[in-house]
Amino acid sequence: MNARTITAVAIAAALVVSAAGATALAQPNSPAADSPATADTDADAVQQSDGETNYTRLYVDEQYRNLRLKPGESKTVTITVENGEDEGVTLSPHLFVPPRGERPVEESWVSIGTSDLQLDAGEEREFNVTVSVSEDAELNRYAGAIALTNETISYPGRPAQPANGISLNVEVWQEPTxxxxxxxxxxxxxxxxxxxxxxxxxxxxxxxxxxxxxxxxxxxxxxxxxxxxxxxxxxxxxxxxxxxxxxxxxxxxxxxxxxxxxxxxxxxxxxxxxxxxxxxxxxxxxxxxxxxxxxxxTQPDQPFQTSFEVSDATENVTLDLSASRYRSADSEPASFDVTFVSPNGTEVAAERVSVTNRGTVDLGSSRRQATTDGTYADSGEHQTFRYRLDDPDAGAWSVKIMPENAMQFSYEVTRNEE
Missing domain, CATH: 2.60.40.10 (Immunoglobulins)
Structure with missing residues (x-):
């Protein structure tokens, strides 16, 4: 057999977690409520909090069963139980719903196959649990457990929970309209x-x-x-x-x-x-x-200005201005007004020599990011504007850049030497 887990601690932990939501009442006619052993199990629960009670050792393959059903649908799950005791054990499987937490699984939805409930020492047994959601069930999440015995476990300030069981969660849903x-x-x-x-x-x-x-x-x-x-x-x-x-x-x-x-x-x-x-x-x-x-x-009133040094060996200076444009942007295309300032303060109108467009296309991106044909997804366009200044005098130059419709831009000044 595969390695299995003792259910007592795990099922209690699962139900404690589910107890964080709205209040829900336990099923009044479930075995956990009506069984003659109720008083005994309450006593067992109190004793367990003092560390004095030993629980029946039962093992299951899967402790969490999550079902997703539409109103009127049903599904059957198989639960495999192994008796870890040295003597026979009689199971009493029943639906248990916590007194608080998510909405409880309806008792009428659950049927449990219980043809033979006696397990000899070390014996393994399978039984089926069928969940049939009613036609008029409200869309929601429902929680409960399939308790294997009437034994319960509790912790200070917490309600009693099954000592052996399987967590059962049901989501009732419909196709969205x-x-x-x-x-x-x-x-x-x-x-x-x-x-x-x-x-x-x-x-x-x-x-x-x-x-x-x-x-x-x-x-x-x-x-x-x-x-x-x-x-x-x-x-x-x-x-x-x-x-x-x-x-x-x-x-x-x-x-x-x-x-x-x-x-x-x-x-x-x-x-x-x-x-x-x-x-x-x-x-x-x-x-x-x-x-x-x-x-x-906001559009600036004054241009951005930066300085750079030109050596005697400089043949020409190029200025590259790059502006990004989101695919969803509604503004006009970016443009720039550029003026170079010589070492003696003379302003020189810049000559724009090229404009380059570049972008990125990703065929793995969501189709919602795609262009109108639904195939190519692009993240926007980037433009680079190049300006050139020929035969500049050596010395400290500066350049004035006034952007139009450009929220962000970067610049690069290159001195091309002989």
Whole structure:
């Protein structure tokens, strides 16, 4: 046989973890509640907390069974139990639900095959547990356990739990009928005083209308860095229908307009589209949340200026300016006004000699990041503008660079010597 684990400690630990949620009542007619051995097992539980009780040693192959079923579906799992005692043991398998935690598995859903419950010393036995979810079951997660005996174990401040058992978790679900077809990650750059717009397409394949009530969330829990600026709700305009009819698609349009005096920097918020899918639990809303991130920048009044030395051997000077452009950017293409300043202070208009476009294409990226043909995903475009100054005088030069529609740029000055 494969190595197995004693179930007493593990099943108790699993049920203690599940006890962190909402309150749930135990099944009143389960063997754990109605069995004549209840008083004895309570005494056993108290004794165990003092370390004086030995529990029946039973071993199972798998202690955690997680099922995912639609209403009306059923599934059977096989539980293999080995008697680790030196004498025979009589099993009493039954459904146990914790008195608190997740919603309890319904007793009517569970049937346990118990044709022969006597295990001799060292004997191994299999029995089947069938879970049949009712047609009208509510979409949710349900928790319980298949207890193998009436013995329980408890810890101070905790309710009694089965000493031997298998954790049973059931997720009742349906195929979603409402989907956000477009990307739910909104990232862009915008100049203060300008705006950008994104559209989110929602599809309703169900047979009933779906309400739409978008809400912008700006609390700190959605902004992991304390330095991030607060997004003002007045900057955001949302255009959405009140509902989406069965079998239809609809577009939710979001426009962000930071004012001309907005502080530059990174902004983050989250947009809850306010969709209600009848085929998803009410607590499940992650699928229709939009991450809203953008950077605000301001156009400078004065040019950027940097200095460089020119030697007698310099034949010409080249200046390369590189600007990046996001695929989602709505602004005009970047451009630069460049002026060289000679050692004696004379300004020399720079000659632009070339413009280079470059980008990166990734065939392994999500199709949502792809261009319109749905095949090639690109992360944006980078442009390099080259300026040249021929036969410069030796000495200390400088260059003035005034960017237009360029939130970020890098520069490289090269002295080409003879």
């Amino acid at each position: 409402v989907r956000v077809v477009s990307d739910t990650y909104m990232h862009s750059q915008v100049q203060a005083g300008d705006s950008f717009t994104r559209e989110f397409v929602v599809e309703n394949t169900g047979d009933q209308a779906v309400p739409v009530s978008p809400e912008l969330v700006t609390e700190d829990r959605y902004r992991p860095h304390a330095a991030r600026d607060t997004l003002e709700r007045s900057w955001v305009e949302i255009d959405a229908p009140n509902e989406i009819s069965p079998g239809e698609t609809a577009t939710i349009e979001v426009t962000v307009t930071p004012p001309s005096d907005a502080d530059r920097g990174d902004y983050r918020a989250e947009l809850d589209l306010g969709l209600k899918d009848p085929a998803r639990p009410d607590r499940s809303s992650y699928w229709q949340r939009v991450s809203l991130r953008f950077q605000v920048w």
